[in-house]
Amino acid sequence: MKIITKSDNSRRRVAAVGMYDGVHAGHKFLIDYLRLEASARGLAPSVITFSHHPLSVVRPLEAPGLLTSLEERLRRLGASGAEDIIILNFNDRLRYKSARDFLAMLHKSYGIDTLVLGFNNRFGHDRPGSLEEYRAIGEEVGVEVIPAPEYRGAGSPVSSSIIRRHLLSGAPEKAAEALGHPYGLRGIVVRGEQLGRSLGFPTANVSIPDKDLLIPKPGAYAAFVVTPDGKRRPAMVNIGFRPTVSDPDAQATLSIEAHILDYTGYLYDEEVTVEFMQFLRPERRFASVEKLREQLAHDAAAVRKILSPKD
Numbered sequence: 558m559k560i561i562t563k564s565d566n567s568r569r570r571v572a573a574v575g576m577y578d579g580v581h582a583g584h585k586f587l588i589d590y591l592r593l594e595a596s597a598r599g600l601a602p603s604v605i606t607f608s609h610h611p612l613s614v615v616r617p618l619e620a621p622g623l624l625t626s627l628e629e630r631l632r633r634l635g636a637s638g639a640e641d642i643i644i645l646n647f648n649d650r651l652r653y654k655s656a657r658d659f660l661a662m663l664h665k666s667y668g669i670d671t672l673v674l675g676f677n678n679r680f681g682h683d684r685p686g687s688l689e690e691y692r693a694i695g696e697e698v699g700v701e702v703i704p705a706p707e708y709r710g711a712g713s714p715v716s717s718s719i720i721r722r723h724l725l726s727g728a729p730e731k732a733a734e735a736l737g738h739p740y741g742l743r744g745i746v747v748r749g750e751q752l753g754r755s756l757g758f759p760t761a762n763v764s765i766p767d768k769d770l771l772i773p774k775p776g777a778y779a780a781f782v783v784t785p786d787g788k789r790r791p792a793m794v795n796i797g798f799r800p801t802v803s804d805p806d807a808q809a810t811l812s813i814e815a816h817i818l819d820y821t822g823y824l825y826d827e828e829v830t831v832e833f834m835q836f837l838r839p840e841r842r843f844a845s846v847e848k849l850r851e852q853l854a855h856d857a858a859a860v861r862k863i864l865s866p867k868d
Contacts, residue, residue, distance in 0.1 A: 558635030561643045566668035570641060571595045572603040573673040573705065574680055576610060576717065579624035580633035582737045583708040583715040587675055588637045590705050595640075600670060603641035604634055605663070609769075611647045621721055622771030624740065643667055656681025656691065661698040672700050676707040727774040727836035739781070739832040742770060744813070746824040758853045760795075760814035761824050763831060772796060772811065777837040777856050779863040782815050783830040784822065791864040792817040793856045794831055797840035818857065835863050 571594050577584050588604065595602035608627060613620040625633065627644075634642050645651060654662070659681050663669040674691055685691050688704055695702040708715060712735035723732040724740055733739045742765055749762035761782070765772070775797040781789040794815045815831055837856055843849040 558639065559641045560631060561641055561667070564666040566666060569600050569668045569670045570603040571598060571600040571671040571673065572605050572643065572669050573675055574605040575675060575678065577604060577606050577630055577634060578610070578717040579720055579736055580630060580637060581715050581717065581720060581735050582710055582712055585637045585737065586708040586710065587673070587705050588639055591673055592638050594671065594673060594703070598671060601640050602638060603643060604639045605643045605645060606630065606634070607645050607647040609647060614647055614649065614652060623769045624717060624720060624771060626767045626770065653682045655683045656685050657694045657698060660695055660700045664698055664700050669700060672702050673705045674702055675705045721771055724771060724773040727776060729773060729778070729833035730835055739834060740773070741830045741832040742813070743828060743830045746827050746829060748825060749814070758816045758857070760816045761829065763813045763815060763829060765813065773833055774836065776839045778833050779835040779837060779860040780815065781832040781834065781864070782817050783832065784824065785827045785829070789832070790817045790820055791860055793860045794833070795840065816857070818860065
């Protein structure tokens with residue numbers, strides 16, 4: 558896998574343009590198709606992506622939470638078979654390029670001879686409305702534009718927007734089907750107030766350094782936590798504001814707390830990944846700490862049942 562951040566026409570390429578957030582099943586299907594076309598044409602299978610989401614420039618208040626960091630996105634694109642990954646900085650200069658100027662730039666600066674236009678994919682400030690228009694523009698600048706077939710596999714229809722809706726509505730299993738893997742958040746274990754320990758359920762408080770990443774719907778989850786030794790360990794995870802034990806007069810801060818079942822290791826300042834498997838219940842205020850403890854015991858039993866190996 559080669560990461561390209563500046564002009565590079567050292568070899569000829571076939572590529573497709575997209576954000577590729579999440580590198581979901583539809584993206585992998587498109588890259589498989591790119592590889593087939595690349596083999597038939599003697600070109601390098603490549604993808605063109607952006608350093609940050611275009612909406613963060615066009616309409617910042619509407620920019621979505623991301624499913625993957627840039628680092629994770631590049632890793633997954635490479636694992637999916639993209640040989641060259643071209644990263645463009647989406648700024649006003651790029652934003653206002655016409656489709657013709659954009660294609661000409663790709664051809665001249667990055668060696669793109671063939672562009673695969675994904676299903677429902679559009680680019681250029683002038684937003685041509687059909688494949689035929691893109692093809693005609695491509696012929697003018699030396700780029701063959703061809704269509705990609707629509708993905709109709711498991712979890713279809715698939716898009717990053719649909720996956721975000723699944724996660725924000727408490728359906729991580731649907732998100733996992735569309736992604737081809739569980740949705741995960743990578744973070745650092747930081748010191749908390751030790752409240753979980755006092756209840757008999759010590760928790761790892763996970764701080765997510767990348768603030769652009771999407772946090773799923775608040776509530777309790779059955780999850781796996783990947784610890785520094787690489788093992789996936791069953792856990793119950795709570796996303797929320799801890800209404801039962803927090804000071805009602807203090808400013809609420811969203812937290813992610815993971816109680817890893819049957820684990821006693823030291824995790825402070827270590828990096829872990831939380832993989833969300835199933836939503837258990839919404840977060841709510843309990844009448845007493847004892848009622849909260851009872852619910853946590855119930856949640857732990859549910860997690861064991863949900864995540865235990867199936868015969």
